Amino acid sequence: MAGLSKEILREHALSEGFSQVGFARPDLPDAMARLQQFVDMERHGQMSWMAERMAWRGDPTALWPEAKSVIMLAESYTPDDDPMEAVARTETGAISVYARNRDYHDIVKKRLKRVGRWMIEQAGSDTEIKVFVDTAPVMEKPLGAKAGLGWQGKHTNLVGRNLGSWFFLGAIFTTLDFEPDAAEVDHCGSCTSCLTACPTDAFPAPYQIDARKCISYLTIEHHGPVDVALRPLLGNRIYGCDDCLAACPWNKFAVEAADIRYHARADLVSPPLAELAALDDAAFRSRFSGSPIKRIGRNRFVRNVLYAIGNSGDVALRESVSPLLTDADETVAEAAHWAMARLS
Template structure:
């Protein structure tokens, strides 16, 4: 089987069954492999979502995520990705947390890592299951298949809604009546003609808890997200210094943000059937900032092996930890921030300056500025010193 970074695999097989006869068996096999829900739709089912996606791109709301803007027509219709696809099989795995993800936000000396990133990388976990199910399908029916999990040009959430798994809520994430806002999604494209499910209706009603709780007002309207204001985007996708206007609102969130997901009232159903392989790793539930801020590149890689956190790299991660440190009020973290003023990464140095501006008195900050500015050549870092010097 061929695979790779795209999350795509081509499979062919002789097949024993075809069409509707395989649908019930497909559900049973998916459940046996650890999937919590399954639905089928057709490749032409997301034309309305495709228009919303184009509007999102036209508004520049995708920020630095240039990969989203590449080949938008391929995302708009699965047949643009694979002309031979006849059915799209959407699958979900429940990753509902076993505790309130918002509780850690009160523990300012600890870092908040998004629920989805507290275990092993879901791309790897889900891809293995998808490939196993795809092998079974090829062996059972006369078809070809391709497997996708998040990294290819597939609009998973609209396809999941079209296949009956849930609906896109006002926070733009998928909401399920069985699993709330906590579903990992994967897709199998196939040449097999399968009976399709009815699309799921929107059950949000008048509720807008997800919009009201957003710390950075990232939703300009229900069902619309401006990623440039989203803490998940800022701490994961954004490669430059985090804009000053969002730093206080980030609090102690060091990788992602669960606020809009965590307040969804449909989450009360999300615990049942949770797959233990997606359970959080203890060291990632509520790590101490004083420990994280000391990580060099080797230690960062070791700490986050098999974790999706690893993909942003040490420098971006330490940038996030320093923002959280500045919001912590912890004097011990000022010592660590001061040490990082000489870090090799300008991204880290700049965040360290901001953290110190929040944690030390004016006299100490001015003394450090006088000492460090003479040798600083990076424009962004110099700007942080100048901004810090103007703070009251």
């Protein structure tokens, strides 16, 4: 490999800003069966893309047969505050930690490409790579566990002994053949903190999740009205949910986010619900330019804000709801009527 060893590559990736690096073979023997069961039970909800691209998602070797190794890279976004404090401020909105500044897809992908170009320079022009960050049919969490970055906790997210729960994953598939690292073992023990922290009881059993009850899914992926029975449980969470991540005891070992672009924007820590309810499409796009929040669009976002207003108990917010009772979007208008009824 023309002088490109695992140690040199790992050192370079860390110097680029990644928090941890691991190596694995591009195969997941048990992944397809688990994914098939998840889809068969319809726990993927409206995420039809999970079923449509299952052959690639469940088998990395089918995605790119020429790949010999997968380099998994973790990037910390640990918050410098307690995200549960935002949940307690019911007259404001709670936004998931990862979405309180720049879109991580752009940041991580650019960093991966820099590492990838460096790899080609070091190993030779016949080296091939493909980089992935959460937008392709790649099961990053099982690959991350296989590469030794952590283990999938009872909340199904990856947990690392040196990273806690607050980190993104990126993958570099390559034709280079690296010796794989040892897979991480499960260190959850008897702890069930993440399971009991879930407001909607979205975990049917440890290591299983029903996306249809997950607040992150409901506020981001689910389009149309949210089940009336679940709305009160959303609280003031208007984009994503951190409850199960924040509850993990391993976070005491989490490393601080090195990239300042992950540090929360002041206006997104606890934004006033009245302010957010007034956003039209242009104002929404302007406010969330460069943010992952932008991708769900104004209508879905304001729907979430109205559910939060309905849960706030603050009758003064009726003034913010009133103009939305006749909103052009049917789901927004229905959410406004629900919120108004709750505040009445």
